[in-house]
Amino acid sequence: MLSRNLHIFLDVASHRSFSKAAEARGMSQPALSQAVAQLEERLGEVLFDRTKRPLELTSCGQLFYDRCRKLCDEYQAIEDEVRQLRHGKIVGRVRVASIYSVGLLQMQAYVQRFEQLYPDVKVQLEYLHPDDVYAQVRRDNADLGIVSFPRTRADLECHDWLQQEMGVVVPPSSPLARRQSVELKDLRDLPFVSFTPDLTIRDEIDRVFLEADIEVRHVHQFDNIENIKRAVEIGAGVSILPLDSVRREVEFGLLIAIPFAKTQLTRPLGIIRKRGRPPTAAVSKFRDLLLDARSPEVKTPDRALAAAVT
Structure with a gap:
């Protein structure tokens, strides 16, 4: 029950909305709100400022979120490594946040190719405003970010990808x-x-x-x-x-x-990733598939994909 409530809390914090988190999880909003309330009662602290729209974490909520995010990600990585050791293949998930203009059809071509190579890995795509792509990577809500005019920061590493x-x-x-x-x-x-x-x-x-x-x-x-x-x-x-x-x-x-x-x-398009957080095998493989598309010439995603998979 505690593990379930932790994941619900993380989803609400990521979506900054009870209703959006409930929709994403396929559960009723009252049930989701009750799970968060149980967690707050257990901690004796309010985790969300419910007077703000979109929702904002309280100072205690932000601390709890940061620690829980790392805990859940580490557990997921351990679980993936155990499954890889047992089955001898790449497993897990890759969460990608992308700007809108790197279109669904363009990215989907890479995803389909990747999932053909690694059928036990699920790639999750989310399309956002550029500032939100950076935010999702910084918050550990995305493993990789696809942005235009990429900027290297102290907490982010950046790889040049394509020139459109x-x-x-x-x-x-x-x-x-x-x-x-x-x-x-x-x-x-x-x-x-x-x-x-x-x-x-x-x-x-x-x-x-x-x-x-x-x-x-x-x-x-x-x-x-x-x-x-x-x-x-x-x-x-x-x-x-x-x-x-x-x-x-x-x-x-x-x-x-x-x-x-x-x-x-x-x-220019680039791929960003948070520093100090070793990528899983699945994340590394997907990043490598994208980076293999690079060449000195100006290239569209379609031509880049052809170069990466032929």
Whole structure:
């Protein structure tokens, strides 16, 4: 019972919501709330500040979370090692937090290949805002994080992964739609659908415009590629995006993707992992599968996967 309640507590803390944790565990919210209440009664401390939305851990709750997270992860690692020793094969799970724009179809190709090689390992994918990817890795809620413009930190190690070519994305009705390539000057004064200023990719695009002395009209700003694509589709403006991220829309005739004629603009992708925490065999194998895709050339995830598995 105590072990069950500990895992419930960890799920609530990870989701920062009783209802989301209950849904993820497939149990009723009253039963889940009761389990947390039993744990708080046993400790004689309140673990969550229930007046905050989303939920926040109290100081005691944060201490309890950090220790329980390490305890449960260590137990899982021991269990995996015992099973590996007994059966002579890689077992366990790999938890991956990824930015939204490394799409489900792209990552799923790696996951499917990995699970063919290691059928006793389960890969869990979660798509998040970039800041939340870093947070999940730091909190030990994810073994690996996939981010753009990766940053090495004292508590995080970072591996360069892929370089995604970026280009101009326009609706089929745009005067630029028939062009084979474009230059930055072609975007001068056009309505531009941009990333929000808090994202590194926005800083990089702004830098390129500034160096070329080009001004565009920012008409909409979004913190994810999917919303930018939808805005461009309906004719709200043009944008600069990783060309691979619009592959499906181009295939269905919803968007036109145009490479730059002179400017080379790429988005680097990287893999982050928390320092000081040895990876399990399963995590190491999945990380190696991703890193095997690297090459000096600019490469999309599709071409990278082909290089990794052939």
